[in-house]
Amino acid sequence: MKKVTIKDIAREAGVSPSTVSRVINKSAPVRKELEEKVLEVIRKMGYTPNLVARSLRKGYTDTVGFIVPDITNPFFSLIIKGAEDFFKKKKISLVVCSSNHDVKEEEKLIEMLVSKKMDGLLLVGAGSSNRVLNSILNKVKVVFVDRVYEGYDAPYVVSDNYNGMKKLVWYLVKTGHRSFAFLNGEEGTYSATERLRGFVDALKEAGIKDYVVFFGQFTYESGFSLVKKLGKIPDAVVCGNDLMAYGAIDALEEMGYEVPKNVSVTGFDDLPFSKHYKPSLTTVRQPFHAMGYESAKILHWMISGKNKKNKKIVLETELIIRESTKGGSEYETSGNS
Amino acid sequence: MKKVTIKDIAREAGVSPSTVSRVINKSAPVRKELEEKVLEVIRKMGYTPNLVARSLRKGYTDTVGFIVPDITNPFFSLIIKGAEDFFKKKKISLVVCSSNHDVKEEEKLIEMLVSKKMDGLLLVGAGSSNRVLNSILNKVKVVFVDRVYEGYDAPYVVSDNYNGMKKLVWYLVKTGHRSFAFLNGEEGTYSATERLRGFVDALKEAGIKDYVVFFGQFTYESGFSLVKKLGKIPDAVVCGNDLMAYGAIDALEEMGYEVPKNVSVTGFDDLPFSKHYKPSLTTVRQPFHAMGYESAKILHWMISGKNKKNKKIVLETELIIRESTKGGSEYETSGNS
DNA sequence: TTGTAAGCGTTATCAG
DNA sequence: CTGATAACGCTTACAA
Numbered sequence: 001m002k003k004v005t006i007k008d009i010a011r012e013a014g015v016s017p018s019t020v021s022r023v024i025n026k027s028a029p030v031r032k033e034l035e036e037k038v039l040e041v042i043r044k045m046g047y048t049p050n051l052v053a054r055s056l057r058k059g060y061t062d063t064v065g066f067i068v069p070d071i072t073n074p075f076f077s078l079i080i081k082g083a084e085d086f087f088k089k090k091k092i093s094l095v096v097c098s099s100n101h102d103v104k105e106e107e108k109l110i111e112m113l114v115s116k117k118m119d120g121l122l123l124v125g126a127g128s129s130n131r132v133l134n135s136i137l138n139k140v141k142v143v144f145v146d147r148v149y150e151g152y153d154a155p156y157v158v159s160d161n162y163n164g165m166k167k168l169v170w171y172l173v174k175t176g177h178r179s180f181a182f183l184n185g186e187e188g189t190y191s192a193t194e195r196l197r198g199f200v201d202a203l204k205e206a207g208i209k210d211y212v213v214f215f216g217q218f219t220y221e222s223g224f225s226l227v228k229k230l231g232k233i234p235d236a237v238v239c240g241n242d243l244m245a246y247g248a249i250d251a252l253e254e255m256g257y258e259v260p261k262n263v264s265v266t267g268f269d270d271l272p273f274s275k276h277y278k279p280s281l282t283t284v285r286q287p288f289h290a291m292g293y294e295s296a297k298i299l300h301w302m303i304s305g306k307n308k309k310n311k312k313i314v315l316e317t318e319l320i321i322r323e324s325t326k327g328g329s330e331y332e333t334s335g336n337s
Numbered sequence: 338m339k340k341v342t343i344k345d346i347a348r349e350a351g352v353s354p355s356t357v358s359r360v361i362n363k364s365a366p367v368r369k370e371l372e373e374k375v376l377e378v379i380r381k382m383g384y385t386p387n388l389v390a391r392s393l394r395k396g397y398t399d400t401v402g403f404i405v406p407d408i409t410n411p412f413f414s415l416i417i418k419g420a421e422d423f424f425k426k427k428k429i430s431l432v433v434c435s436s437n438h439d440v441k442e443e444e445k446l447i448e449m450l451v452s453k454k455m456d457g458l459l460l461v462g463a464g465s466s467n468r469v470l471n472s473i474l475n476k477v478k479v480v481f482v483d484r485v486y487e488g489y490d491a492p493y494v495v496s497d498n499y500n501g502m503k504k505l506v507w508y509l510v511k512t513g514h515r516s517f518a519f520l521n522g523e524e525g526t527y528s529a530t531e532r533l534r535g536f537v538d539a540l541k542e543a544g545i546k547d548y549v550v551f552f553g554q555f556t557y558e559s560g561f562s563l564v565k566k567l568g569k570i571p572d573a574v575v576c577g578n579d580l581m582a583y584g585a586i587d588a589l590e591e592m593g594y595e596v597p598k599n600v601s602v603t604g605f606d607d608l609p610f611s612k613h614y615k616p617s618l619t620t621v622r623q624p625f626h627a628m629g630y631e632s633a634k635i636l637h638w639m640i641s642g643k644n645k646k647n648k649k650i651v652l653e654t655e656l657i658i659r660e661s662t663k664g665g666s667e668y669e670t671s672g673n674s
Numbered sequence: 675t676t677g678t679a680a681g682c683g684t685t686a687t688c689a690g
Numbered sequence: 691c692t693g694a695t696a697a698c699g700c701t702t703a704c705a706a
Binding site: 051 | 698699700701702
Binding site: 675676677678679680681682683684685686687688689690 | 698705
């Protein structure tokens with residue numbers, strides 16, 4: 001099928017290309033009669049505007065890029081969904097890319113997306129820094145998601161990892177736990193760092209010194225193997241995220257412990273699945289969808305020229321108490337208004 | 338920062354734009370000396386080619402669209418990952434869109450993607466048909482994923498739902514199950530239909546008539562509530578997919594049954610999580626990643642002009658035996674060569 | 675209200 | 691090997 005352009009429509013309708021353009025975009029008044037004629041020809045010939053040409057002319061693409069470490073991880077795909085839900089309303093499409101937790105790949109992706117003239121970029125960084133970031137930060141609008149990059153003056157949207165973890169630990173202390181192990185994710189990651197801060201600060205405030213900290217990855221397997229390395233089993237095993245908690249629980253049970261009877265285990269994230277885990281997981285809920293949605297909103301502001309340049313958003317986290325921890329229901333979660 | 342174009346480079350390097358283009362694309366020989374000069378200026382001025390302009394000129398975008406019902410569903414995100422892994426090697430990017438299981442939305446998305454001049458489309462359809470499909474099938478290359486559309490002569494990649502289900506039911510029969518309930522997903526869906534066919538045929542071959550079939554959705558909640566509607570609990574509850582099986586197991590346990598002691602439950606998909614469910618799930622593994630990867634490969638063939646027009650691929654499924662079904666280990670899976 | 679023509683940034687063609 | 695020039699399809703001054 002030969003492709004039909006605005007010129008073909010113009011010729012067929014006996015008008016000029018500009019008139020056709022005006023009809024399509026309602027960018028200027030056109031005589032009713034002509035308008036109808038044009039519309040009819042468009043329909044008849046099955047014309048659809050070439051948005052590539054339009055983009056070249058107008059200077060924007062109505063497309064933004066979203067780079068995440070792994071699209072397969074529900075944590076990220078839920079965030080993406082949030083962004084998508086916002087952008088869909090603005091008729092903006094999303095180019096989604098996985099960096100596979102690799103900063104090198106991330107750099108390549110960023111360059112490609114900039115070259116493809118994305119109107120903006122949403123970035124869940126793979127590392128804590130990035131060579132190309134500096135050079136592109138003034139070529140394209142960027143919003144950091146779930147990460148704070150020291151030294152870059154760009155807006156970000158994160159959730160309150162620090163206070164989420166604090167709430168969780170306080171709860172554990174309050175329900176009688178006195179010794180702790182923290183099975184954390186990748187050392188150096190923003191999330192791991194913040195959660196550790198919360199963990200340590202909460203215990204310090206509680207005057208508890210009986211704890212150990214290990215780093216691993218944010219995966220089931222890592223949670224599983226880290227548990228096996230634990231010398232003595234503490235009252236509570238606090239995990240870097242839900243996946244690790246699943247692994248930790250399974251390892252503990254394999255070792256003959258019952259959760260939560262002999263040991264409490266907690267997660268972080270509250271993946272949709274965690275309420276169905278056995279035992280269902282006590283964890284800290286991150287507002288995935290909102291994280292994506294808010295980042296998208298900010299990026300959109302920036303794109304539209306509303307200069308929310310240094311918007312920094314920290315979204316609330318919520319303590320979710322379920323059955324993987326021992327202890328009364330006397331503690332009220334703070335976020336359930 | 339003012340954007341720098343190929344002309345700026347040309348001027349600065351004292352050559353013509355064509356020469357710069359030739360250097361960038363290695364599309365024709367250029368004197369070493371000039372080439373170096375150009376490369377240097379490019380570096381110095383921080384030039385990156387405008388791929389929108391290039392696309393307009395060349396007639397393709399190195400971008401393909403992928404529409405799925407819900408990016409949040411691990412089943413789909415794993416497929417997307419497969420496609421992404423293939424396309425990354427070809428430097429093709431993916432515009433990922435969720436139709437939210439809504440055919441209307443899907444139609445809009447398709448039109449938009451065609452307008453944006455995607456080189457091709459990967460489509461996990463939301464329904465069994467679609468108004469715009471006919472009109473765009475000769476405007477853009479399309480590969481259907483996980484669905485066979487009757488009446489459209491386009492290539493597809495699916496997994497062998499029918500035989501997968503047959504293998505599963507045979508196994509159940511072989512291990513002594515004599516009465517069945519099939520808790521299926523959305524009626525009319527390709528997957529639901531094929532799995533039902535497999536289920537019915539296998540039982541027919543086994544001479545078993547004691548079974549019931551229900552339709553619902555492919556969700557945890559649906560599995561849960563469908564179980565509650567079951568009159569008598571059969572030997573085996575066969576579920577439309579893994580999520581439904583999770584729900585079914587939980588409902589059954591809530592009703593006081595033990596799985597698999599009192600009743601066996603099976604899934605379909607083998608989500609990464611199913612081996613960690615309690616009990617771990619007996620299910621049929623679909624080759625998610627391969628489904629995405631193969632679809633991408635075919636689409637790429639079509640785009641590159643290699644006319645694999647009517648390529649139809651049915652990928653093998655594999656029976657995965659775990660702990661949610663009662664029965665010996667005497668049965669050998671067929672796919673473990 | 676409508677048409678003409680320039681231009682968005684590339685690349686392909688054609689001379690030289 | 692290199693440079694003009696046209697063209698990709700659209701939008702937008704500017705002119706009428």
